[in-house]
Amino acid sequence: MVDVETFIPEAKAEIAEAIGDDNAVIALSGGVDSSTAAALAYDAIGDQLTPVYVDTGLMRKGETEQIRETFEYMDSLRIVDATDRFLDELEGVTDPEEKRHAIGEQFIREFETVAREVEADYLVQGTIYPDRIESEGTIKSHHNVGGLPDVVDFDGIVEPMRDLYKDEVREVARELDLEEIISERMPFPGPGLAVRIIGEVTAEKLEVAREANHVVEEELEEYEPWQALAAVIGKATGVKGDNRVHGWVVAVRSVESRDGMTARAQEIDWETLQRIQSRITGENDTVSRVVYDVTHKPPATIEYE
Numbered sequence: 001m002v003d004v005e006t007f008i009p010e011a012k013a014e015i016a017e018a019i020g021d022d023n024a025v026i027a028l029s030g031g032v033d034s035s036t037a038a039a040l041a042y043d044a045i046g047d048q049l050t051p052v053y054v055d056t057g058l059m060r061k062g063e064t065e066q067i068r069e070t071f072e073y074m075d076s077l078r079i080v081d082a083t084d085r086f087l088d089e090l091e092g093v094t095d096p097e098e099k100r101h102a103i104g105e106q107f108i109r110e111f112e113t114v115a116r117e118v119e120a121d122y123l124v125q126g127t128i129y130p131d132r133i134e135s136e137g138t139i140k141s142h143h144n145v146g147g148l149p150d151v152v153d154f155d156g157i158v159e160p161m162r163d164l165y166k167d168e169v170r171e172v173a174r175e176l177d178l179e180e181i182i183s184e185r186m187p188f189p190g191p192g193l194a195v196r197i198i199g200e201v202t203a204e205k206l207e208v209a210r211e212a213n214h215v216v217e218e219e220l221e222e223y224e225p226w227q228a229l230a231a232v233i234g235k236a237t238g239v240k241g242d243n244r245v246h247g248w249v250v251a252v253r254s255v256e257s258r259d260g261m262t263a264r265a266q267e268i269d270w271e272t273l274q275r276i277q278s279r280i281t282g283e284n285d286t287v288s289r290v291v292y293d294v295t296h297k298p299p300a301t302i303e304y305e
C-alpha cells in the first residue's frame, strides 16, 4: 500500500518540476483518478493548469453539476458542453470498439481545442497502473490512455499516479480532502454510458441508462460494490396496463473487485433486487424488464461493451 504522506509531496514536486513555468491541461472526467490527479496538479502549479471537463452527454446523472461544485475553486476550470456533437458522432455506430473510437476521437477534438487556446505545453493524466496493463494487452482500447498525446503536440506527459492501484488512489483522494462523492465513487468508464448500451447510442436509450444507473447506485450503496451499473441490453415484450409493449431490457450488475481485472458478481438480496426492478420499470414507461447479471469476470467483462 502506498504511503500517502510521502506520496503526495513527492507527486506534487514531480509535477512542479516537470512543468516548470509552462502551462498544462488535464481532462477531468469526474472519476476518482482524474479528480485526484487534477487536485494534485492544481496544488502543484495552480492556474498554470487548466482542468477541462467535457460533458459528452454520456455522464452519470448530476455529474456535471457535481464537477462544477467540486472544482469551482480552480479558477482555470473549463466545462465544455459537447452533448450534441457526441450524439452526432455516435449515430449509426453499433460496434463496441468503433463506439470507443468515435468517442475517443471526438473527445480529442474537444480537448485539443482548449489545449490550443490555453497554449498548453504539458498534459497531466490520471492514468493508474491497471490502465497501463490493460492497454498494453489487447483486451480493450481504453480511450483515456494512448490517444491524446499523438494529436496535440505536447512537450511532455505527466502521470503522477502511474504506479498506483485504485484503492491507493482513493487513499490519496481522502488525504487531499476530495469530497466523498468523488473519493468513494465507483469507477466509471471513460466512454461513459455508451458502453452500458448495447448497439447504437440514442438519446432515448441514454436517458433510460442514466436513470437506471442512478437507481442502481442509490439502492446498492449499502453493499459497497466495487462497481454497480445498469445497462440497456435490448428489447423484449412486456405488459404495461392493458397493453403489450416492446420495451427496453435493463441488466443490473454489481461486482466486487480489487482492480477491475477480475471481478465477482455480488449476491444481492431479493428485496433489494425487487426494489430496483420496481423503481426502474416504474420510473420509466419504456422499460419492460429488469434482469440481474450473475456472471463473474472472467468469463464476462464488467461493462457490456
Ligand code: XMP
Residues within 6 Å of the ligand: 100, 140, 141, 142, 143, 144, 187, 188, 189, 190, 191, 195, 227, 260, 261, 297, 300, 301, 302, 303, 304
Ligand atoms: P471491463 O468491462 O473491461 O472493465 O471488465 C474493467 C474496468 O475498466 C472500465 N472500463 C473502461 N474504462 N475506458 C475506461 O476508461 C474504457 O473504454 C473502459 N472500458 C471498461 C470498467 O468500467 C471497469 O471498471
